[in-house]
Amino acid sequence: MAVVTFDMLCISNGICNASSHKTSVKDTAIRTDSSAVKTRLQVSRLCCLDCILYREDSMNAQSQPWRLWLLYLRRLIGSQTIRPITQSNWYQPRVIISGSTAPALHARPASASGLIAEAVLDSIDDYLQRQNSHALLIMHQDQLVHAKYWNFKPHYTFNSMSMVKTVQALSIGIAIDLGLIGSVHDSVAQYLPEWRNDERAKITIEHLLTMQSGLKSDLSRQGITVFPAIVPLYLGTNIKKHALALPAVAEPGCYFEYNNYNTQILGLILEQVSGLSSAAFFSKYIWQPLECHDASLWLDQENGTARTFGALFARPEDWLRVASLFLTKGNYKGRQIVSEAWLKEMIIPRNTEARGVKDGKGDYGYQIWLKAHDYGLIRGIPWFEATHAKAPHVDEEMFYFEGMRGQYLFVSPRHNLLMLRMGERPKRDWDGSWAINQLLQHLDEVPELA
Template identity: 35%
Template sequence: MSRWNWIVSLGLCCLSACVQPPELNERPIAERDIAAKAATMVGASVLDVDRYTPSAVLAGCPRKNGFPVEEIGDPELTSAIKQAQAYSDSQHGLALMIIRDGSIIYENRAENVSTKTRTESFSMMKTVTALMTGIAIDKGIIKSVDDPVGDYLLPWRDDPRGQITFRQLLTMSSGLKHYPFGAPGGELEKLLYSNDINAVAARNPLADTPGTAFLYNNVNSQLIGAAIDDSLRRRGAPGFAAFMLEKLWCPLGNDQATLWLDRNNGSPHYYAGLQANTRDWARLGELIRNQGKVGTRQIVPEKWISEMLKPSDQNPAYGLHIWRGAEWQKIRKYVPSSAFGVPHSKAYLAPDVYFLDGFGGQRVYIIPSRKLTIVRVGEVSMTYDDSIIVNLILAAM
């Protein structure tokens, strides 16, 4: 396997128009040459969004107002931003955007990137899935975050795995088996490239008691999205993608985006594969900073945003599908037993840093106490340090 194919696949692992809801257990998985599908991603840049096929289009939505622009007027902050930009560039950065109290104070892009350019976000999609879970609970699609997922994934109703709760899935403490990249049987690769990723996710066995240990696992996110989609379709609604467009994407006023599907008219990848532009991600970050509001309109319940940002019992650096900076770790690991981790050379200079994490340096940082949202995207870098850009800005403020 080539180096680039390995990088893209690893990034995704750290990452619906059917009329009837899909069954999720013990059905034959549609055959696909996984190696051949993976080969289509060899050498892919985060800019090569057209390689993530097939896809569902989230139509662009009207918005009342764009971001206002504010002049900095502070030499120290200007110098810090210049240093932050230089660091981003050194790590193959493509765009850096800083929002303070709702206004753009800095926005810079590479020559081949515009305000409309969509990039692959990898696991930043997980936080979007968490936001959609809060909306689903608010709309009665799911009754409670502590409901067993088997109440919604009906084939799991009489299965021990059906007792896993949405909270355990969202905190990465489901106890479901984690398959490392290249494991025998290629289960992780099948979750990336199979024709039927919901069926792949649903056959994951229990490896530990739910609620006892943190283990970052794409299967958790896939099951959350599948459960929401299943519940919507049983009510006669068109499914997750349409629900997301109506309840989140358009209320934010976001531009056209795409969701990577497993097959034509199939399932989104609920753990990765949302391609959007930096301003779309900034609006998502601002939504969280403003406790679920866009202007005066409550899009996501305030109590859900608060719940998302709380430390989980199994990992205080993780909430409900969002990372927390309050518990500093010099190397932040996705899987405790793995040698792979993300550098955090220094503790954050604010106690309330939260962030959406996409493989290799895709980030949305949210710092409510400083009224800040920072969006940074770039080509995959395995040495990207999470503390540098944020701390440069915080120190200057």
Template identity: 30%
Template structure:
């Protein structure tokens, strides 16, 4: 009797497991099928964008990479162990934080020389990390050079003077300065789940111009701070139209080569198309150090005044709508624990405490891509690497400032 009952129970369990297995298989098959249908739908509607989007999972860049020719790389002095102007403990702690956050590179400059240049597993001095929005701060420098070269009259020129697409409507009076402040009043697209909409078009599309030009003014200039990608994209076009040269070419001749750096790469929406001047400047970590040193030395590099000193000062001066933002560049003027980017996005940048120095300027790329410039400490810090969504903006600078000798 007991044996018979056990057999019945075993049979029931087997049938139940078979049913559950089929149910799970059908569910998984259904999800896979749905995903395939969605992908095929996107592929039919926007084949190039879909292929580029899928290609990013393989590490491909979603656009044409345009070479930014450099010059023979100028050596940068390195401190010997006995010459270090920072404590060994602070440098080790900085390296540890870099490892915890998936970094590729960590470089620390202090007192006229490199104190630390560390590359993590799989990276070296030639590694090109996607540094996201740090490119915006380079655009700010390049606008200053274009003004100095006489291609642009002044930062108070209306953008429509160089961009006819903005003439004839409410955008006509928006100035270059207001766009640099991210206070132009222009609208901007945001992410939409399950859509290859305008924001995805800016990220992976093959023609950004229609999306850029269809953005209208939604409020008067200098009403509010709204960090977005449209302002730097428009400024990239202003640079091209004012100089009569492709963006990458002018960047190379006016800024990159004079810094004494090797080749870099800027992403275009398509070959011969529009530069993604809001992101996507691929250069090694040492190249970002050179940009930081350009700030530190008030626009000078290799014995030349590359960017006017008064322009560097303007870049580091807070705009009217955000005390922590100058010209496409972030400032550590006031401590805000959860730093907001704009009114549409929930994304925040975390600052666990105030910066230990009151003159911190920094390039901010999503996920902890950073260049910190601290003139009072004669310090530049570069961190590039994986997207660290839990990045603490004050941790690394304060850690190293505490280690000053």
């Protein structure tokens, strides 16, 4: 059966030379059978418009507003014609987070220990496969006991979306351990002078960590005629400028409101105090010490600023290495990566009034989630509706990294357990708590072993 790629569609329509179409989706294919003709034509039109707008990218988009809108539109179209978790080639340019050459993790069958029944794993596998998942990894008692991949390979990297927020919080803790930052109670303006002479001078690092900064919501269209504030952050070419210009609309500490700008500003602080890029800091203090493989961050432009709020591309198994710090008190093979005290601080709930949450609580620590929640309600965006949990977690002390479209990394110190689900957007009947609860309930039934 013939296969037509986006680049072939562009060339066939005489729009562009695919060799220059760097940010197109080169690895997406469209079947040419009769059932796919309509889809092929739709994507062809989108891709051709994308190519036309791509030419504007070579211009100075910042100098004329209409060119900036064209740039946003081009990238927006591109982002909606891909599978955003697995098709990482679309996210360009990127910078490497240099890792280690350590061997990959190999799963030891869970059945060998007698702790996790194969029937339980099969049930979880079946559910996640139906929900557009690409990887399920389970680490129990310091052993990788289950690794399942669907249309994905262990050495592939994926877009973790907002899971990187927790890495950012770990990095802030490391910076405090190193004496680069005095305290979470330091004013952000102490490190970013652009905030010294207005109401944002009251915002502390802790306000950013807990999503209680009072900054304008990244979903707000106030002062922007077409796009909400998240668009220049996600698609723009000067995100530092936009982050530093975001105004405050409330007193800090008054309420929880999830806002990607909070995390992006933490990244700016980290770069300011360390003299390193985010990629270099992650590499030196986290990735290489943990023997993770090479990863990457999405930049706003060549040699530009990393989108540290939600675009780190890494192997699934390396996320287990990062999360294992919460189970080992921050130690890896005898080396203290981050202080135990900081890890404890990260998972303390700091609830204030929470906007858009059913029970009015954010249940959020330092860039990490502490309770099951409905992400669609928290963000107030319809297309996030599939990433909700229908039931509380069985282990009330469990916490987790989370990214858009159902990226989950659960950490249960009680069971010495990690579970990663990676994949594209789940279906509408998705329950983000079902798989982990099945596993936890099973382990609770064998407490003498677990």
